[in-house]
Amino acid sequence: MKNERSFLSSFNGMGVLSSVIAVLIGLFAGLIILLLSNPSQGFAGFIIVLTGGFSDLFNLGQVLYYATPIIMTGLSVGFAGKTGLFNIGASGQFTFGMYAAILVAVRLSHLPGPILCIAALLAGLAAGALWGFVPGLLKALCNVHEVIACIMMNYIGMYLVNYLIVVTEIYDRNKNMTTSVPSRVNLPTLGLDTLFSAATTGGAVRPSSVGSGILIAVITCIFIYIILEKTKFGYELKSCGYNREAAHYAGINEKKGIMLSMAIAGGLAGLGGAMLALAGAGRGIKVVDVLVPEGFMGIPVALLAFNNPLGIIFTGFLIAYLSQSGFLLQRLAFAPEIIEIIIAIIIYFSALALLLQGVIQYFMRGKKQKMKVTAEESNGESNRGDKVPERGESQ
Amino acid sequence: MDTVIEMKGITKAFPGIIANDDISLDLRRGEIHALLGENGAGKSTLMSILFGLYQPDKGTITKNGETVSINGPNDATRFGIGMVHQHFKLVQNFTVLENIVLGMETTKRGFLHMEKARARVMELSEQYGLSINPDAFISDITVGMQQRVEILKMLYRENEILIFDEPTAVLTPQEIDDLMDIMKGLTGEGKSILFITHKLAEIKRAADRCTVLRKGCHIGTVDVASADVEQLSEMMVGRKVNLVVEKDKAKPGEVVLSVNGLCVNSKTHGKSAVNNVSFHVRSGEIVCIAGIDGNGQSELVYALTGVIPPDDGTIILDGKDISKTSVRGRSNEGMAHIPEDRHRHGLILDYDLAYNLVLQTYHTPRFQKNGFLRFKEIYEYADELIGKFDIRSGQGGKTPTRSMSGGNQQKVIVAREIDRKPKLLVAVQPTRGLDVGAIEYIHKQLIFERELGAGVLLVSLELDEVMNLSDRILVIYEGQIVADVDPKDVTLQELGLYMSGSKKNIGASSLPGKEQTNEK
Numbered sequence: 001m002k003n004e005r006s007f008l009s010s011f012n013g014m015g016v017l018s019s020v021i022a023v024l025i026g027l028f029a030g031l032i033i034l035l036l037s038n039p040s041q042g043f044a045g046f047i048i049v050l051t052g053g054f055s056d057l058f059n060l061g062q063v064l065y066y067a068t069p070i071i072m073t074g075l076s077v078g079f080a081g082k083t084g085l086f087n088i089g090a091s092g093q094f095t096f097g098m099y100a101a102i103l104v105a106v107r108l109s110h111l112p113g114p115i116l117c118i119a120a121l122l123a124g125l126a127a128g129a130l131w132g133f134v135p136g137l138l139k140a141l142c143n144v145h146e147v148i149a150c151i152m153m154n155y156i157g158m159y160l161v162n163y164l165i166v167v168t169e170i171y172d173r174n175k176n177m178t179t180s181v182p183s184r185v186n187l188p189t190l191g192l193d194t195l196f197s198a199a200t201t202g203g204a205v206r207p208s209s210v211g212s213g214i215l216i217a218v219i220t221c222i223f224i225y226i227i228l229e230k231t232k233f234g235y236e237l238k239s240c241g242y243n244r245e246a247a248h249y250a251g252i253n254e255k256k257g258i259m260l261s262m263a264i265a266g267g268l269a270g271l272g273g274a275m276l277a278l279a280g281a282g283r284g285i286k287v288v289d290v291l292v293p294e295g296f297m298g299i300p301v302a303l304l305a306f307n308n309p310l311g312i313i314f315t316g317f318l319i320a321y322l323s324q325s326g327f328l329l330q331r332l333a334f335a336p337e338i339i340e341i342i343i344a345i346i347i348y349f350s351a352l353a354l355l356l357q358g359v360i361q362y363f364m365r366g367k368k369q370k371m372k373v374t375a376e377e378s379n380g381e382s383n384r385g386d387k388v389p390e391r392g393e394s395q
Numbered sequence: 396m397d398t399v400i401e402m403k404g405i406t407k408a409f410p411g412i413i414a415n416d417d418i419s420l421d422l423r424r425g426e427i428h429a430l431l432g433e434n435g436a437g438k439s440t441l442m443s444i445l446f447g448l449y450q451p452d453k454g455t456i457t458k459n460g461e462t463v464s465i466n467g468p469n470d471a472t473r474f475g476i477g478m479v480h481q482h483f484k485l486v487q488n489f490t491v492l493e494n495i496v497l498g499m500e501t502t503k504r505g506f507l508h509m510e511k512a513r514a515r516v517m518e519l520s521e522q523y524g525l526s527i528n529p530d531a532f533i534s535d536i537t538v539g540m541q542q543r544v545e546i547l548k549m550l551y552r553e554n555e556i557l558i559f560d561e562p563t564a565v566l567t568p569q570e571i572d573d574l575m576d577i578m579k580g581l582t583g584e585g586k587s588i589l590f591i592t593h594k595l596a597e598i599k600r601a602a603d604r605c606t607v608l609r610k611g612c613h614i615g616t617v618d619v620a621s622a623d624v625e626q627l628s629e630m631m632v633g634r635k636v637n638l639v640v641e642k643d644k645a646k647p648g649e650v651v652l653s654v655n656g657l658c659v660n661s662k663t664h665g666k667s668a669v670n671n672v673s674f675h676v677r678s679g680e681i682v683c684i685a686g687i688d689g690n691g692q693s694e695l696v697y698a699l700t701g702v703i704p705p706d707d708g709t710i711i712l713d714g715k716d717i718s719k720t721s722v723r724g725r726s727n728e729g730m731a732h733i734p735e736d737r738h739r740h741g742l743i744l745d746y747d748l749a750y751n752l753v754l755q756t757y758h759t760p761r762f763q764k765n766g767f768l769r770f771k772e773i774y775e776y777a778d779e780l781i782g783k784f785d786i787r788s789g790q791g792g793k794t795p796t797r798s799m800s801g802g803n804q805q806k807v808i809v810a811r812e813i814d815r816k817p818k819l820l821v822a823v824q825p826t827r828g829l830d831v832g833a834i835e836y837i838h839k840q841l842i843f844e845r846e847l848g849a850g851v852l853l854v855s856l857e858l859d860e861v862m863n864l865s866d867r868i869l870v871i872y873e874g875q876i877v878a879d880v881d882p883k884d885v886t887l888q889e890l891g892l893y894m895s896g897s898k899k900n901i902g903a904s905s906l907p908g909k910e911q912t913n914e915k
Contacts, residue, residue, distance in 0.1 A: 232763040235750070242745040249702060249732065249740045250754045251723030 016311075017360055019304045023318065026346030033341055034334065041332050048332065049342065052325030061196025061208025063317065063324045065281065068213040069094070071316030072272025073298025075221055076132075078307040080146075080265035082228055084241030085258065089135060089150025090269040091295025092157030093128040097270025098285055098292075099161045100127035101277045102178045105185040106170045113184035120185060121274045128270015129263045131157055136262025140255035146262065154291055162287045171287070178277075178284035186280035187211050209281035216275060218313055220268065225309040237261055269295065300347035319343060397459075399424050399587050400445070400476075400556055405454035407440055414440040415451070418613040420606050422556065427578055427588045429602035429619070431595075431631050433830035434800045437611040438591050442558055445589075446478050447471045477549030478558040483541050485533045491540075492516055492529035495547050512551075519550045523580055539570035546577065557581065558589045561828075563597055569687075575601045593631070593830045595624045596859070607631055632832045640835075642842045645866035647677040651819045651850035652699075657708035659694040659874075668694035670874040671708070676819065676850040681841065683853045683865030683882075687894050691874035692854050693735065696823050699852075700732045701725045713818050726755055731817035733808055733825045735854075741808045742796055749777035749792030752811050784810035785836075802833035809840055820844050823854040838864060858887055872896045 030049060035042030048055075053063040073090040080087035087093075101124035108116060135149035165171045170179045192214075193207040200206045228234035239247040240257040247254045272294065276283050301319055305311030326339020400422040407415040414437045422428050432438045443449045445456065447465035455462050458474055465471050471478070485494050492513055501511040513529060520527055525543045533541060542562060549557050559578070563571045578588055578601055590602055598605050598619055605622070607614040607630040614630050629635055653675040661668035669691045676682045686692055698705040701722040710718045717725050726732075734740035742751050753762050753773050762773050777792030786806045788794035796804065805825065812820065822841060826834040841864060845851050855861050861868060862882050870878040870893040878893040878900040892898040 230768060231766050232758055232768055233766060235757055235768060239743055239746075239754070243739070243743045245739050246741060246743050246754070248722065249700075249734055251701075251721065251726050253721070253723075 019306070019311075019315070021360075022304065022349035022352065023346055025349045026342055029345045030338070030342030033338060037338060038332070038334060041334075045329055045332050045334050045338075048328050049322065049325045049339065052328040053321035055328070056198045057196045058198035058206060058208045059324055059328070061193065061210040062327075063321045064192075064196065064214045065209040065211070065279065065320075066323050067317045067320035068210075068217045068279070069272045069276045069294045070297040070301050070319055071214075071217040071221065071312060072275065073269050073295050074301025074305065074312045074316050075217075075224055075298075075309060076128075076265045076269035076272070077298040078302035078305060078309060078312050079224055079228070079268060080132075080261055081302055081307040082241055083237040083257065083261040084244060085136075085139070085146050085261055085265070087132065087135075087150060087262065087265045087269075088147050088299065089132065089153045089157075089266070089295070090298045091291045091293075092150070092154035093131040093266040093269035094273040094276075094295045095161050095285065095292050096131045096157045096273070097124035097128035097267075098273030098277045099164060099178075100124050100270070101274030102170055102181055102284065103164075103168055105181040105278065106179050107168070109182060109185075113182075116185045117187060117278060120181075120278055121271060124274020124277070125267045125271045128273065129267035131270065132266015133259060133263040136259040139262070140258040154295070158289070158291055161285060162289075165285060165287055172284075175284075176288075177286040180282060180284060181277060181280075183280060185278060187213050187216075187275065187278045189280065190215070209279060211279055213275040213279050217272070217316075220271070221309045221313050224268070228309065269298070300343075303347070319346075322346075397424050398422065399459060401457045402441070402445065403455050403457070405441060405444060405451045405456075407444060407449060407451050413611050415444070416611045416613075417454070418608065418611075420613075420616070422587050422589060423604075424587055425582045425585055426603040427582055427590055427601050429590045429592060429598040429605040430608065431593060431598060431605050431627060432608035433593060433631060433832060434802050436608040436631075438608055439560065441608070442478070442560060442589065442591060445471070446476060446558065472552055472554070475553065475555035476558065477552060477554030477556070479542065479545040479549065479560060479562055481560045481562075483545055485541055485544060487534045488532060490530050490532055491527050491536070491544050491547075494533060494544055495529075495551050497548075499552060516547060516551060519547060523550065523577065523584065525550075525577060537570075539566055539573065542566070542570075542574065543577075546581075554586075556587050556589065558591070560591045561593075562590070563592065563594060571597070595627050595631075595831070598627065599624060609633055628831050631830070640838050640842065640863045642845075642864075645680045645845065647680040647866070648848065649678055650675045651678050651713055652676040652852065653711040654699070655709045655711075657695070657698060657710065658706045659691075659698045659703065660706045661694070666874070667706075668874050669698060669705075672871075672874070672876055673708075674869055674876055674879070676852050678818070678848045678850050679845055680866040681845050681851040681853055681864055682867045682869060683855060683861045684869050684871055685855065685858065685861045685890060685894060686871035688856050690871050690894075692823070692871055694874075695871070696732075696735070696821060696854060700730065700821060723758075726815075729816075729818035731755075731812035731815055731820045733812050733820070733822040735823040735827070737801075737804055737808055742804060744795075744797040746796060747792060748781070748786070748788055748794045748796055748799070748807060749774050751796050751807055752777050752780050752792075755811060755815060780810045780814060783814075784840075786810060802829050805829060805833065805837065809837060813840060813844055816847075817844075817849055819850045819852065821852045821854075824856060825853070826855075826857070826860060834860075858890060861890070862887065870894055 027049070031042065031046045034045045038045065053059055073094055076090045076093065077087050101120040104120040104123040105116060108119065111119065131153055134153055135146045138144040138149045139146045165178055172179045189211040192210045192212065194205065196210050197205050197207040228238065236247070236252045237257050239250065239252055240254045244254050247257070276294070297319060301312055301316045304315040322339060322343050326336055329339055330336055398421045402418065402420045405415050405418045406413070418437070418441055420441070430438050430441070440449065444451050445465070447467045447470045456465060457463065463474055465474065486497065489497070492509065495516050496512040501508050516529060525547055527540065527543055527547065533544065562574060566574060578590070582588055592598060602619045604616060605619050605627065606616040607627065609631060655673050657669055657672045658667050659669035672695060684692060684695070697703040699710060701720060705718060708718070709716055712725065712728050712730060715728060717728060720728065738744060743754065753776065756762060757768065762769050774792040780786065781788055781791060784806050787803050788799065796807065809825065825837050825841070829837065841851055841853065853864060865882050868880050868882055868885065868890070869876050870890065872894060873896065877896065880900060889898070893900065
């Protein structure tokens with residue numbers, strides 16, 4: 001086992017702990033806000049926040065449905081992050097991927113359903129990849145910072161898609177959004193929707209919106225994990241991320257790495273958009289001047305997971321869980337914005353996760369120091385204590 | 396001479412290590428007291444304790460006979476203790492004057508009143524012979540000047556005890572001379588200096604007494620005048636160190652590297668950084684490029700190794716024109732490269748040791764199959780190199796590279812580059828910032844490579860290293876090779892003249908045929 005990188009060791013213990021603490025602080029702050037906004041029902045509301053997603057199978061299904069796109073955008077941000085790039089353009093890539101998928105699904109309707117579904121997913125992937133590739137290209141060749149380029153591409157993507165929806169005639173004037181995708185093109189639900197369902201008062205079964213998308217998202221996370229941790233390609237990409245100059249010195253083509261990394265990150269977000277469009281829950285692109293929020297939710301998902309693709313599965317689930325719980329909060333006459341605040345606080349503290357990591361390390365070191373002050377000089381000259389503390393896996 | 400600072404029985408433990416074990420040190424007024432030790436011997440910890448950054452577990456510090464407790468840099472300043480850190484703490488886009496007064500600004504009704512400060516700074520500058528331009532921006536002045544600013548900062552705060560943490564590591568030979576004079580001037584004015592270093596020659600030149608630390612222990616304090624360099628190095632390393640490199644006469648073979656008319660345009664100014672440079676390196680010889688820092692060495696190496704494309708000229712490695720070949724291509728053709736800056740260019744500190752050891756070879760069939768890394772082979776190979784090159788690591792191949800000492804990090808690079816059995820090894824300042832033991836080790840490895848028949852191109856700023864190691868010396872000045880000499884036929888002074896551009900000796904240099912006769 002000595003030479004194997006085990007599955008568990010890919011999780012940085014300190015990172016997990018600091019993320020958990022960030023979440024706990026966020027929840028605690030949420031409780032205070034709940035109590036302030038409605039003292040009599042604050043605790044009841046808090047219990048809904050904690051348990052809402054698990055309250056029945058329907059709600060759990062909704063959590064999984066909400067988790068799917070943000071796992072994909074989280075993976076997009078996390079993958080780019082692993083290679084030293086900040087992909088803040090997941091929103092534009094997501095929108096463009098969604099548009100491409102709807103375009104294919106609606107306009108090529110003569111194709112049989114399953115083939116059309118796959119074609120639509122691939123179109124979303126390609127469109128997102130293109131949208132990510134542009135900032136990558138600019139960064140590699142002209143040294144334009146990817147954050148600037150990505151933000152621009154977000155707006156270009158949003159306005160261009162709004163325009164193209166009308167031009168390419170997939171516009172539903174009544175709803176002011178894209179034409180709905182024919183149901184035969186939708187991703188198969190594999191019975192997940194009825195598995196995660198709840199009986200209504202009338203005795204009918206109320207299926208949730210979950211489908212095979214969540215499975216695709218999880219498989220993609222595992223796939224990306226393998227690419228990053230087990231392959232030569234991942235080694236090269238991470239080298240560029242950790243130390244671009246040293247990678248260049250070692251003969252790694254870091255420009256190619258940057259372009260590929262951004263294209264893959266964009267492709268992941270685009271695939272996420274395509275999956276949402278084909279999820280069968282009636283989501284389309286509204287022709288409004290608002291950037292798609294799923295793209296930005298990817299940032300905290302990736303941050304909380306320290307960019308670890310496997311961790312992103314869990315953090316994506318967590319954020320989706322809180323969103324669904326927040327939806328349920330409305331039963332108690334709480335404003336739905338409350339949960340947005342709680343999520344925002346968690347995001348805030350997840351950004352401070354690195355700092356928290358330092359604090360945890362400080363306390364753990366203090367403890368260890370008391371335990372073995374007279375420990376002998378075990379590892380030569382390393383570990384003089386005052387050197388740089390080991391960072392997590394983040395940038 | 397009376398004692399100004401006395402540290403008694405200082406003990407400081409970190410998890411798994413005792414950084415300082417019962418160390419005592421006393422500093423007398425007006426002396427330069429050197430603190431000598433290898434990397435990781437505990438020098439920095441001891442000074443951090445004196446500067447208040449750490450609290451000792453045991454032991455006391457007394458100033459002028461009174462026990463004091465120093466709880467932070469502000470306390471240290473209050474007790475008149477100042478420190479010039481190895482990496483300067485200056486605000487790059489502030490002027491010299493602004494940096495000096497930072498934190499102790501003179502004000503008038505709440506507004507800055509710089510004139511008073513300026514007068515004081517200029518007075519100090521004159522008194523101690525530290526000429527500066529108070530209105531220059533830090534980003535525009537040389538490293539040597541920045542150091543002067545740091546010194547003036549201490550003087551402005553009226554510090555009595557000045558700590559210099561490896562002050563010469565970043566300086567050119569001329570700047571080192573200046574610094575030594577400045578330090579002597581300071582002690583002449585009644586200041587006391589603690590001088591952290593691992594360069595023995597500098598101790599001999601400047602210090603009055605020397606305290607030697609090894610592995611956290613106090614080995615002894617000696618009068619520098621009565622100790623010789625060998626004795627000091629033995630105290631520091633714990634064994635006899637061969638300061639003079641032993642090597643046989645070179646047996647040069649075929650030309651491995653031939654450079655013709657190489658030009659590299661400078662990125663910062665209009666002139667050529669490397670201007671029409673031609674030379675060659677044969678197998679089994681060490682050719683050294685000597686020169687003052689910033690005369691085109693870096694650009695020359697970049698062009699040779701493919702990091703930047705040359706603007707003109709050809710580079711031929713073992714008969715093949717590699718002028719337009721990529722870094723990877725050159726590496727595959729048998730060029731190895733020990734870069735100047737091991738943290739920026741040589742290592743990926745976030746990777747573990749094993750990953751760094753395969754940084755040049757991870758793509759070979761040995762370490763990957765169908766694009767998947769072969770972890771078993773990678774870690775076995777790491778264990779092999781750790782043994783072969785005596786790399787000290789806590790957790791074998793899984794040791795975080797960031798946690799290793801500078802000397803061991805350098806060994807990682809040397810092991811990686813040498814184990815590829817290169818035809819040409821380009822080593823740029825391979826011993827920079829290393830202690831005597833590690834320097835000796837790296838020199839041996841370079842000579843060993845030569846014996847194995849590789850051509851070695853060594854770029855160095857250390858004249859001692861140049862004289863000791865090389866079989867041929869090329870001197871570079873303002874991007875041109877101005878001399879091609881045999882180390883046996885040249886004196887240090889003469890070399891200094893070439894380096895400063897006051898003397899030239901070209902002609903024989905670029906003609907391999909004529910060279911043969913030169914070599915005999």
